[in-house]
Amino acid sequence: MTDTAAPSRHPFAAPLAGRDAQRILRHAAAADAARFLHPVQQALLHRRGWLKMLAPRSCGGAELALPDAVRLEEAVAAVDGSMGWVLTLCAGAGWFAGFLPPQTARAIIGTRRVCVGGSGAPTGHAELEGEGYRITGRWDYASGAPMATHFTLNAVLREHGRPLLDEHGAPRIRAFIIPAALVRMEPSWGSIGMRASASHSYRVDGQWLHRDHGFAIRPEAATSPGPLYRFPFYSLAFVTLAANVAGMAAHFMQLARPAMSRRKHSMSGLPLLEAPGVAELLSSKEQAYGAARAHFYQLLDDAWAQVAAGAQLDAEGAGSLQAASLALVAVSRQAVDELYPYCGLYAAHEGSEINRVWRDFHTASQHSLLLP
Known part of the structure; x- marks a missing residue:
């Protein structure tokens, strides 16, 4: 599913x-x-x-x-x-x-x-x-x-x-x-x-x-009696926290592209997104994020269907869901941390939207359940 x-x-x-x-x-x-x-x-x-x-x-x-x-x-x-x-x-x-x-x-x-x-x-x-x-x-x-x-x-x-x-x-x-x-x-x-x-x-x-x-x-x-209350607590915690971190990462990447487009490469003078490797970096992070997110939701939908049908989410299913949650968080961290240096001082300004998203992301991702 x-x-x-x-x-x-x-x-x-x-x-x-x-x-x-x-x-x-x-x-x-x-x-x-x-x-x-x-x-x-x-x-x-x-x-x-x-x-x-x-x-x-x-x-x-x-x-x-x-x-x-x-x-x-x-x-x-x-x-x-x-x-x-x-x-x-x-x-x-x-x-x-x-x-x-x-x-x-x-x-x-x-x-x-x-x-x-x-x-x-x-x-x-x-x-x-x-x-x-x-x-x-x-x-x-x-x-x-x-x-x-x-x-x-x-x-x-x-x-x-x-x-x-x-x-x-x-x-x-x-x-x-x-x-x-x-x-x-x-x-x-x-x-x-x-x-x-x-x-x-x-x-x-x-x-x-x-x-x-x-x-x-x-x-x-x-x-x-509903299936929602038969879903294991820690599995519910992992997926809800991971989804929040993923949402903030998506917001950051959305804002990173225009922030990067306003900059020029210091040596070549090219617009930053035209400099060798920069556009590829952004694209690779977006693609890795998309793949991890799709896998996360596939496992979540499968686990929910299993519990809604009356079965118990076993240890293997719970472990897979936890692993997918942590993988999504890891990919989100990599995207935000590797793209941030390309976003300029605007991204470091406390009053900018991208800075607020960056601050929120790094605070939320400190939750103890989200440790690698």
Whole structure:
């Protein structure tokens, strides 16, 4: 199966309408300067329902087929990296609704202008107390934190001050979702890129949470029956993150060509794109990127078809999807890094569009899952 697989009938099947792309791009520079998404960008996320696109239909989400969601995330990232990242991370956190008790999921996803942020590191603890847990800790890198209505977190379970252990003697870790009213955001995001993602830290100081707000992220623990919740978590994470990096790389290459066309070779005086090897370099990077992207989507479409048909994505399939994701990221890194020196001082100017894309790309590609 390839990119020509049977199209979804869902209205999100077309990755991104041109008018929406224009709205996102029009405000990207202002969002970068303000260090958070522009109100028009935020409104678009809510109006289109994108932040609920991976939540179950039964609780008010769209339950979008994963390949359609990934293509949308890539398309948004190809216009504005920060907005693509917030969409991906917050919609991804909304996916956890498929693992919550249905009544809890409906209450959360039904929240006005719902946006779920969060962090995966287990940097806090949850003390067993009655019908729930008392949560304490600090978590980093919650993209979209200023607009979050809820936060997810991982915490070490404790009882009487001592960690609860699993069958292997390791501390038990459980995921929770907590209303933003019980959370204190701590501004901490100072990266050179992805500025508008506002991926700040947050703290919870001894807040009690009912056990229905805890969940496990395993296919067998899903409370919603759709194939989206039987797709392995790490496979979902790899493909969504890789698509964002790929979108930013595509944006950079799109801007690199006109940037290079304005320059002349210092020795020959020829327009840079007419100098020996330069046009070939750009073409080779575009071709390598296109091949890696096509392979990535072929494997993603095949994996989704397998899970949607009721089968389990086995270790070999998950490994192939991970390898294709990392290969796409590697090709994207090579394209951006090798073309950047040809783009001139314009590309080094903080206020230029290509510089913003370059900064966003190199910040997003630092995610630990994307290490070679």
